[in-house]
Amino acid sequence: MNILKSLAIVSLSASLLIAANPNKNAELKSVVKMGQKGSKMLLKTLGGNMKKKMKEGGPLKALDFCSNEAYNLTEKVNKRLPRGVRVKRISLKFRNPANAPEADEAKILKALESLQKNNVILPNHIVEKVDNKVYKFYKPLVIKKKVCLKCHGDIKDTDIKRVIADRYPIDKAKHYKIGDLRGAVVVTIDKSVK
Numbered sequence: 001m002n003i004l005k006s007l008a009i010v011s012l013s014a015s016l017l018i019a020a021n022p023n024k025n026a027e028l029k030s031v032v033k034m035g036q037k038g039s040k041m042l043l044k045t046l047g048g049n050m051k052k053k054m055k056e057g058g059p060l061k062a063l064d065f066c067s068n069e070a071y072n073l074t075e076k077v078n079k080r081l082p083r084g085v086r087v088k089r090i091s092l093k094f095r096n097p098a099n100a101p102e103a104d105e106a107k108i109l110k111a112l113e114s115l116q117k118n119n120v121i122l123p124n125h126i127v128e129k130v131d132n133k134v135y136k137f138y139k140p141l142v143i144k145k146k147v148c149l150k151c152h153g154d155i156k157d158t159d160i161k162r163v164i165a166d167r168y169p170i171d172k173a174k175h176y177k178i179g180d181l182r183g184a185v186v187v188t189i190d191k192s193v194k
């Protein structure tokens with residue numbers, strides 16, 4: 001498998017680089033720490049609010065909330081993160097075109113999909129070194145909960161279907177099943193920003 005091979009080579013050369021350069025090791029550690037912090041903050045904020053709305057008014061209210069507030073809540077989290085750090089969600093099959101991956105991000109998502117197809121259990125995170133000072137921390141998002149399928153599975157509820165079709169005319173984020181890779185949280189960390 002080509003992708004498996006290239007991933008193995010990438011990780012091998014990355015670990016060689018780290019072994020040879022202790023400063024890089026410290027930098028990578030701080031990247032992972034910041035990535036974990038940023039992704040947790042976003043998932044907690046979005047997930048917590050979604051749960052609340054679901055309890056208050058069911059999936060339709062949660063849907064309305066998600067489509068109105070996901071962007072604002074993400075920006076709020078970004079304001080709380082240090083300068084040079086930004087978090088977002090991406091997917092190859094996105095609902096909101098604003099969550100379409102950039103070229104490098106699409107490659108990573110495709111590699112993760114390919115690994116999954118080869119029965120690899122995905123890691124909690126991976127790190128891409130974009131250039132000398134910029135890193136991207138990816139947390140793969142796998143659909144684990146049935147509740148996700150209310151809005152991302154084979155949707156049965158006609159109200160939900162209608163609202164999604166109205167607000168997202170080019171929606172691709174349907175027909176998922178439990179265990180599918182839904183996308184990733186990406187935390188971009190620019191070490192040149194002090």
Ligand code: HEC
Nearest residue numbers: 062063066067070089091094095096099147148151173183
């Ligand atoms: C009540 C409906 C609803 C439920 C339940 C729901 N989502 Fe979504 N999801 C949405 C909407 C609406 C968007 C688009 C938000 C926007 O406009 O930014 C979205 C966007 C996303 C995105 C961003 C990428 C994209 O497609 O635009 C990811 C990732 C995601 N959802 C994952 C999940 C996961 C994982 C679960 C289960 C824990 C879940 N969703 C449950 C409605 C829902």
